[in-house]
Amino acid sequence: MDARYSIRWAAEHGLPRLGFLALRAQGDLLARLMSGDEGYDDPYSLIDQLRGDGGVQVTRAGYAVFGYETCREILRDRRFGVRKPIDSAVPLPLRRYAERIAVPPNPIEAPSMFALDPPEHGRLRKPVASAFTPRAVARLGDRVREVTAELLDAMAAHESVDLIATFAAQVPIAVIAEIMGFPAADRELFLRWGSHVAPLLDVGISWQAHHRAMLATEALTDYLVAHIEKVRRDPGEDIFSLLVTTGDLTTTELLASANVLMGAGFETTMNLLGNSIPILLSHPDQLDLLRAEPERWSLAIEELLRFDTSVQMTARSVLEPVQFEGGVPLEPGKSVVVSVAGANRDPAKFPDPHRFDVTRANAKDHLSFGTGMHACIGASLTRLEVLQALPALFDRFPDIRLDGEPTRRRLSTLRGYSQMPVRLKSR
Structure with missing residues (x-):
């Protein structure tokens, strides 16, 4: 290396x-x-x-x-731009x-749209966003149902499983493989690479974590370069093939776009599914309500997103002098941490914010998918997957219980679990 x-x-x-x-x-x-x-x-x-x-x-x-209000304003304000990987204080x-x-293409380096401001951001976002239009996402609905049923069938042969490895990670990675045109046999490669790359979204990671991330990004880049060349020779009917053959993106830009597609379609969904299980199991009255009135699941997903968001924070760089009313002056070049988790539990916006309530009327106002030009392009896909997967899991295994303490990922930005032992059936 x-x-x-x-x-x-x-x-x-x-x-x-x-x-x-x-x-x-x-x-x-x-x-x-x-x-x-x-x-x-x-x-x-x-x-x-x-x-x-x-x-x-x-x-x-x-x-x-x-x-909430200041977080939302900063995320939508053109006087703030994306934070650069290397802080001006260095x-x-x-x-x-x-x-x-x-360094190899990764989520925090240009030309990733996560690391770009206008006008380049818009040029690269537009073709990728076409993969996540409501119509495009709706076409994936049948596949999500098939994948969920297959995974639940496989789990049913066991009394206990690790719910992250067998379910929460498997649902989104199967859908991403469908979007990208990857063979099913390669899913485990992407799960391993993804777990190593995710720490790059934090600030202040160890040298060892950075080393693993760079090795993973190198391996992922080699794989994607070969995949792009294959698609150019023999395009399929998947969304990524459409992006390769109809867009005017360079290979470097396609690599960055592929990273965005995989990140937007995988991390949020996996973490949301994993985070949701202990919340629902620790609030049996809310779960009973959802079982009795399954039409409430859609709003419940929004409350789950609000209550324990998968993306805890982001950051913005000050592009020009800013001073909010009654606040401190912000100088160009400075960075501001925007706490999405804080916004989602702001009592001024969400009364009694630490209470989990699947009937909360304004739950959908959460900022878990961001807002403004950098709003998550995979939001509609995440909602579709979780709305299919969670009810199906609790319907198939009504006696599901935690079987030990779940293990949190040691990450500040992305909140989720690395392991979650559960017992699927009563003893």
Whole structure:
């Protein structure tokens, strides 16, 4: 592996990591939220302490916002752009050297649309978004039902399973394979690569995590380059083939778009499915209501998204001077952490926000899929998959119970489980 990646790690993660660890030891709440067990296991108590008046909060670890209205405004405001992988606080010589070191295509590097502002963002988003139009997603409905039924049939042969490995990860990866035209035999490759790449969305990851991510992105890139060439020679009827053959994207842009397609269609769905199980099992009255009145499932999915969002936070860079009413002035070049989890549990927007309520009328106002130009393009697909998969799981296994403590992923941005042992049948 190219030793120069160590320079990228030092600039992107190493220096911020040292800062977070030092500030966490001194009790800085934002540093505690973004690193360490407390931020992974129970971020919401820290968020309540950080919320303040809902405007931009100033901590020694940086600017952050936890109120619904300000979070929504920042995500929609053109005076804010995407955060650059290397923060402006990194010493200039190191920053300039690190920026010249190329890394494999990944979600946080241009030309990924996640890392671009207008006008390039719109040019790359438009062809990819065509994969997730309501009509295109509706055509995947039958496949989602087939996959769900197949997985439940396979699970029925066992009394206990790991629900992440056998179900929550398998539903979305099967659908993504359908979208991308990948053979079913390669699904496990993508699950492994995806688990290694996901930490890149955090700030301050360890060198070992960064090393694994780079190896995974290299392997994924090699696979995708070969797949793109195959599609150009012999296109299929899948959505990605349409993107390759009808668009004007370069191979590099197609690689970035493929990463977006897989990320938008996989991570949110897997984590939402996994997060939902313990919530519903710990609220049996709500689950009983859904069983008695299954038409409530659609709104229940929105409440699940609000209550424990799969994407806990994002960040924006200040492009021009900004000062919200009564708030602190924000200078260009500074970054602001936007707490999606904080917005979703803001009592000013969602009364009694820590109560899980599948009848909550405004649950769909959550920001779990973002808003504005960077709103998640896979939102409609995630809703479709979860609306099919969750009711089917509880219908097929009415006695399902946790069979031990689920294991959280040690990530700050993406919230989910890596393992979840469950007992499917009564003893």
